[in-house]
Amino acid sequence: MATILVLHGPNLNLLGAREPDVYGSETLDDINQKLTDVCINKGHHLLTLQSNAEYELINRIHDAKKEGVNFIIFNPAAFTHTSIALRDALLAVEIPFIEVHLSNVHTREEFRQYSYFSDIAKGIICGFGSRGYELALDAALDQLDS
Ligand code: DQA
Numbered sequence: 001m002a003t004i005l006v007l008h009g010p011n012l013n014l015l016g017a018r019e020p021d022v023y024g025s026e027t028l029d030d031i032n033q034k035l036t037d038v039c040i041n042k043g044h045h046l047l048t049l050q051s052n053a054e055y056e057l058i059n060r061i062h063d064a065k066k067e068g069v070n071f072i073i074f075n076p077a078a079f080t081h082t083s084i085a086l087r088d089a090l091l092a093v094e095i096p097f098i099e100v101h102l103s104n105v106h107t108r109e110e111f112r113q114y115s116y117f118s119d120i121a122k123g124i125i126c127g128f129g130s131r132g133y134e135l136a137l138d139a140a141l142d143q144l145d146s
Contacts, residue, residue: 006137009080024130039137054083061092097117098121
């Protein structure tokens, strides 16, 4: 049994209502529920956290190490483009992670084109809306199997 942690960064608590043309109509609860169902069916354990505060995400990553989390799926949201502190937290704990974005950040504003995470991630999924999280979970479980 593997433990997967899904981390959602700032403003993702507003999914469903926030710019639905960009981020889709599914809520964060819908997304987390789908991922939980997949994990339960496959005998794995899913943990989730959404936070608008950088320090809470950092602390959650530190705790993940102590809890033996095997893999992280992370949408850092706007922190993608700003947070050296979150990058350092992931480097410190050495837990493999996949970076997820609902939108295709590469077709958007220039400031969204740079990520502090992509070069240290196992992989990146962006542009497929909420389906991206499911694809990431699939890929994470494959990685853990191999
Ligand atoms: C996002 C893209 C980021 O640029 C943005 O700040 C977000 C969401 C995405 O999922 O597409 O909040 O990470």
